[in-house]
Amino acid sequence: MATTETPAEPEPEHVGSVPEIPPIEDEERQATLPVDRPVFWISAVVIVAVIVVGAVFPDEFERGSTAALDWVIANFGWLFIIAGNIFLVLAVYIAASRYGNIKLAASADEEPEFSTLPWISMMFAAGMGIGLMFYGVAEPLSHYFDAPPPLQLNPASPYYADQLQEGALVYTYFHWGLHPWAIYAVAGLALGYSTFRKGRGNNMSDAFEPLTAGKRWGPATGRTIDLLAVFATVFGTAASLGLGALQVAVGLNIVVGVSDSKLLEVIVIAALTAAFVASAFSGVHRGVKWLSTTNVVLALILVVFVFFAGPTLFILDAWPNAVGGYLSQLTNLSSVTGAFGGADWMAAWTIFYWAWWLSWAPFVGTFIARISRGRTIRQFIVGVLLIPSAASTLWFAILGGTALWKQSNGTDYGDSLAKGEEYALFALLDSLPLYGLLSGLSMILVAIYFVTGADSASLVLGSLSSRGSLAPKKPLVVFWGVTIGAVAAVLLLSGGLEGLKNATIIVALPFVVVMLALCVALMKELTADPAANPLRHHMRQKGFREAIRKLVGEEFQTRGGPKNPWGRGRMRPGVGGGRRTGGEE
Structure with missing residues (x-):
């Protein structure tokens, strides 16, 4: 019997009707969205008020921030630890699940906007550039001189020195490995999914639409989320830029002989902020992209030189050994809160880091989402979680491992570290050949990381304060860049390195709740995505x-279709x- 064939209907690819998102290669041709006046003016007035108070009353500002920090640590230190673990477990689960095949794009055939090397370079530079330069030598040495209490090492053991070296690297890997990048991955995934798959704005609050849409309190809650994101981004980024200014100022003092002072630190911040302004006018596809790629090349030159000029065989042994120790102890390391000892150490290191990463989540998350259009969720999470984590462990194995080996073989870095963590890198380079060249290269690296970090953060702040515009107005971007520089200068003047840490932890506290709610909103959307369950x-x-x-x-x-099994006909x-x-x- 002849049959009539029904034309095959195409599979539905995406949720609902996703509006077509225009290409964003030529940012200047895009229409920018208007400034969100409530978000901009409230955040600007509050932050400018903080700048003025900190500049006029630095001592009172420092005492107040210290008291607030003590209260946060005493009452909510546990929350930072638990939240960090939630983000890591969720990121791994999403990548391994059926949601991994979903694409961060409106169409299934859309290609990634950036090729792999620029994508990784920008992601790495935005996420940790200055921090790696500042702590690359300082943190392993700090843990060597002051062993983390949770390690529970036995000083009477004949292997105590070896265990101390391994423990120093293991705890450094813990602070700079999977956990921070899991926080960034969750934030970036939620924002990338909301922007490029659902066709919403690029605001932090837009990712919360599954929880706020249709609710009477939705708009007010959305603006509150964007305000908290702005505050976290400004203070978290200012802390990083303050670290960079400290290190550049010390480098100028050691290498060039310029007298180190608070004034020099402020001058460094002002000069690098001016350099950022020039970069800001070139956009992501030129300024940030090429500066980030340049930084990766310069960083490779530095670590390759240290690798061959330092204890090469020790580094080759130490890297896999410490990575294995980190992975094998990951559960134990992730559950330490300081309740049974070492609370002060935890506050100074782990809790500070977790707060720092959380305060950076809206900035780095928004930025890596912005550069990840066209990638699948699995590609995104694997790229964000594993590549920078592996590179960070290698970085610390080479720089920190070299310092640990030299410390154990006659070179004493104790005096340099006692002056401040910003001195540690230059102390290591002083014990290697071509000290002048390497020190100059290091200062250039920190300076470019400063510029790319401020550039990226300012783009994100411009987006947050202009309704999620992918190409915020240049004057708005410049305003936020100058504001970040001013906050960094005030924090350095009022409390130095400790002032930077205090502000970071305090501002990150309310944002922990926002990030946990973001996880709920993300999972609600992913479970409803037809690409996750097409049948x-x-x-x-x-x-x-x-x-x-x-x-x-x-x-x-x-x-005459098939026979009816339930009756005649x-x-x-x-x-x-x-x-x-x-x-x-």
Whole structure:
């Protein structure tokens, strides 16, 4: 019998009707969105007030921030630890699940906007550039001189020195490995999904639409989320820029002989902020992209030189050994809160880092989402979670491992570290050949990281304060860059390195709650995405019968379909409920 074939209907690719997102290669041609006046003016007035108070009353500002920090640590230190673990578990689960095939794009055939090397370079530079330069030598040495209490090493053991070296690297890997990049991955994924798959704005609050849409309190809650994101970004970024200014000022003092002072630090911040302003006018596709790629090349030159000029065999042994120790102890390290000792150490290191990463989440998350259009969720999470983590462990193995080996073999870095953590890198380079050249290269690296960090953060702040615009107005971007520099200068003047840490932890506290709610909103959207369960979507759209027919590839005839197993007559194709064409009803 002849049959009539029904043309195959295309599979639905995405949720609902996703508006087409225009290409963003030529940012200057895009229409920018207007400034969100409530978010901009409230955040600007509050931050400028903090700058003025900190500049006019630095001592009172320092005492107040210290008291606030003590309260946060005493009451909510546990929250930072638990939240960090939630983000890591969630990121791994999403990458391994069926959600991994979903693309951060409006169409399934869209290609990534940036190729792999620029993508990794910008992600790495925005995420940790200055921090790696500042702590690359300082943190392993600090843990060597002051062993983390949770390590529980036995000083009477004949292997105590070796265990101390391994423990120093293991705890450094813990602070700079999977946890921080899991925080960035979750934030970036939620924002990238909301922007490029759902066609919403690039604001932090837009990712919360599954929780706020249709609610009377939605708009007010959204603006509150954006305000908290602005505050966290400004103070978290200012802390990083303050670290960079400290290190550049010390480098100028050691290498060039310029007298180190608070004034020099402020001058460094002002000069680098001016350099950022020039970069800001060139946009992501030129300024940030090329500066980030340049920094990766310069960083490779530095670590390759240290690798061969330092204890090469020790580094080759130490890296896999410490990585294995880190992975094997990851559960234990992740559950330490300081409740049974070492609370002060935890506050100075782990809790500070977790607060720092959380305060950076809106900035780094928004930025890596901005540069990850066209990638699948699995590509995104694997790239964000594993590549920078592996590179960070190698960085610390080379720089920190070299310092640990030299410290154990006669070179004493204790005096340099006692002056301040910003001196540690230059102390190591002083014990290697070509000290002048390497020190100059290091200062250039920190300076470029400063510029790219401020550039990226200012783009994100401009987006947060202009309704999620992918190309915020240049004057707005410049305003936020200058503001970040001013906050960094005030924190350095009022409390130095400790002032930077205090502000970071205090501002990050309310944002922990925002980030945990973001996890709920993200999972709510992913579970409803048809690409995660195409059969369920087809069943809902076409009915159970046609979904089963499509699954087994059975073609129904126009007349006289398959026999009805429930009675006489035959079923009519395309009609649900077993409707018969003949026999008894």
